[in-house]
Amino acid sequence: MLSESGQQVSQTKQVKQLDRVIIRFAGDSGDGMQLTGDRFTQESAVFGNDLVTLPNFPAEIRAPQGTLPGVSSFQVHFADHDILTAGDRPDVLVAMNPAALKANVGDLPKGAAIIVDTHDFTKRNLDKAGYDVNPLDLLGDANDPLGEFQVHPVDLTGMTVEAVKEFGLSRKDAARAKNMFALGLLSWMYGRPTEPTTKFLEGKFKKSPDILGANLAAFKAGWNFGETTETFVVRYEIKPATLPAGTYRNITGNLALSYGLIAAGVRSGLPVFLGSYPITPASDILHELSKHKSFGVTTLQAEDEIAGIGAAIGAAFAGSLGVTTTSGPGIALKSEAIGLAVMTELPLLVIDVQRGGPSTGLPTKTEQADLLQAMYGRNGEAPVPIVAPQSPGDCFSAAVEAARIAITYRTPVMLLSDGYLANGSEPWRIPSLEDLPQIDPAFATGPNHADGEGNEEFWPYLRDEETLARPWAVPGTAGLEHRIGGLEKGDGHGNISYDPANHDFMVRTRQAKVEAIAKSLPPLEVDDPSGEARVLVIGWGSTYGPIGAACRRVRRAGYHVAQTHLRHLNPFPADLGDILSRYDKVLVPEMNLGQLSKLLRAEYLVDAIGYNHVRGLPLKAAELAEAIGQLVGQAEGIDVDLGEHGLNPPADHEEAPLS
């Protein structure tokens, strides 16, 4: 690894073992921080660490350069054991300009390391970031604002420009390789393998040898700088994590979701038809699926959100696996059409990658505030099953499960992902196809009823006794010609009916059909290692990681807490009521103002207690652990002090990974 550079290899540097590190790369939107973070992540994944990532970028495509709103960051948490979150507070901040420092320094714990590119600390950029005085000029002073941290000022840009001189690039282009210099330096510091990045760059810049050469040179120079400089005297080693056996890859939620949809098509034998209108943070699913026509996937970029779902409904009527992808605002526009799919009882996947709301809200930030919209956001009694993935990789199986329900029960299914799952990534154990359900579309092929005179006919609303699903008869099937639509239909024959008793029956039947799905669900898993917990923490969706990490903290501090997580939000698993009743206190952490807790209260008359933040970011495990601890104290009548596992870590925990 780069030893051919002629530099001495790490013998002079001390190597220190760590079990986990959180690094945040931060810079201007144009500085390539997402790419840098993504490459570091890939290197760590290939190395075998467990990891979780948190990209965080502005909604503006090119926000004003050098400003606080223009700061883009990428956080990666990697460890030698299984971890659940991207981490509350970074141990290391890489700041490429004053704004990046200013915007992120508040998140750092005492003792954290800051590697800062001094090049952009000019009067103009300091002004833009709102610094009256250059904080780097005050290092070591009595009033050093960064006195709590280990600050390493390095002219990353200057050294990059120097390193790539031979390629004859303009100064601007040369400076653009500074993210690779930073990546090289951090890769050296944490002993990351460099081959994946070298290979990646070779692929990306195949057609531009000079740009490729410059990026490789910058990457190498960053590594060598770490090796030779006296600024950094320690390297760190984070051993590979022990994960369940299997083949792994790193994957984002949107990619896993796309693959899940393709897999659902292959496993059901149905062509996938996506009707979609671009919207952040869901568009990547449209982009990805449009590449996979070879699996029979058709993607239609519609004129609007309504047309997206309209085309998907049409394709479903014609026998495809209809899918529409969007975010909260799009769901609002699709509501009437979702009702049509409920009424026509056609299989349909409605994927909501939630973002901050209401209205346009926070397009690039995460939130879980569409649960009640998914549950109730339609006219009339229009029940829709809801499933939610709990981690980026889990988006794959959640998509397959949503398709199973949609096809088996002939119903639209809502899948609630979110911005964090969509763009965050984690190592994903690649499933083998045999482990995926085979989904039988079971198209109707012939008459299913005889009229009074014994003539065979087709009744489009004659239901399966077990699932209450109606037959799916696709155009082209002779003898099964029928009409469906939004008007109420008579039980069985499906013709328009305004009969009051029939409407009452049909409303209840559609509800009963959705409730019947619970019979097909496995028992809910409850994680209660001691069996003595009196507090249950229950969540759904992307809060799985923070909740799990918070429960671990509480348990490590010596207390008991149980955790369960809902994949199915409508219907709830059949045993949920029993489980809730076993605990004295139920805590429901959510990135909304208490939507699941409202549903649990209504359904089970349980005093569900909310823990709610809507900051556009995942919940923080240490804060949540404190809230759980308080509740454990109340439930058990004891004083709870989480000590180092809560918000007050001891000195050694705070110690910087850099010296």
Place this chain on the structure above:
Amino acid sequence: MSSTTTDLGTPSFRSGTELIPRHDSADGAQTAKEFSSDQEVRWCPGCGDYAVLKAVQSFLPGLGLRRENIVFVSGIGCSSRFPYYLDTYGMHSIHGRAPSIATGIATAREDLSVWVVTGDGDALSIGGNHLIHALRRNVNMTILLFNNRIYGLTKGQYSPTSEVGKITKSTPVGSLDHPFNPVSLALGAEGSFVARTIDSDRKHLTAVLEAAAAHRGTSFVEIYQNCPIFNDGAFDAIKDNDTKEHAIIPLVHGEPITFGTRGEDGRGDKGLARGAGGGVEVVETAAVPAEQLLVHDAHNPDPSTAFAISRLTDAGYLNRSPIGIFRQVERPTYDDLARAQVADARTAAAAGGSDDDRLTKLLNAGDTWNVG
């Protein structure tokens, strides 16, 4: 990222019904009765929709297609009950969205004859966006727009084709909105087949429907349709035997466009000729040399003349209206191209193994590592 374009190739133009399985004549001729469902038709007495329904039920068997391969999709409005009365596959959907649903059906399946039944409110008001985009994409389907120039199902408000100043329940002192001319709109959206016909002229209606079905792409047919309850008489001038030959400007491809009192040579006393400013104007046939009369060319790739002709439609009480096929040109259809992209990708990938094999490969692509 820089945008690039790719040559999609020159498609071979086919009939609109070419890929649809045909009725086996050995099973006997199909009848209008077979295409009629057992549902009681519930339009108002005297509604123009009856005439269109009868014409469609009678015309469909002649297409020679298998009944199960025909799909009618509608939105909301009086006309949108149409699919219930045909014994084909059908969907009565939601207001304005039928073109989007039909787009999904037509793109997903090459073997279906797809029809949209809509009205002036459904297609031009709440669903205007879907209409223009269907025309733009040129999806292989036929859109029948029943234009009664009023909202019937909501009991009589003015519609986007009502004349300015119309007194209705919602406009007691007269409507203010300038009306759409549906044919002009469809031509503006670059419709590849744009026609207009009349509910009461069964022969013309049937001929236009036949041409529309045979056209590959989005066929747009505006049908003037009388609402006897809320807008009775809106089309009297073009329906009344005494006035219609002066009100209807018949468009026949390849023929000089004339109307009015017919002479021995069959020509009307009025005709169309090129006007100033790129438009067309009505002239006295006798007053201009025969070669100056405009010969209708529906196949002209340039829609300008068709648009100019469409502007001769009265916006107020319809004292005059061109009727017939304004435009019929060949243009690649969205659904054919979309299916070709999928088929080409599948053909190219076939060497890579079964879908299962290729899916396994896809999931295992990129940087992977093994544990245990």
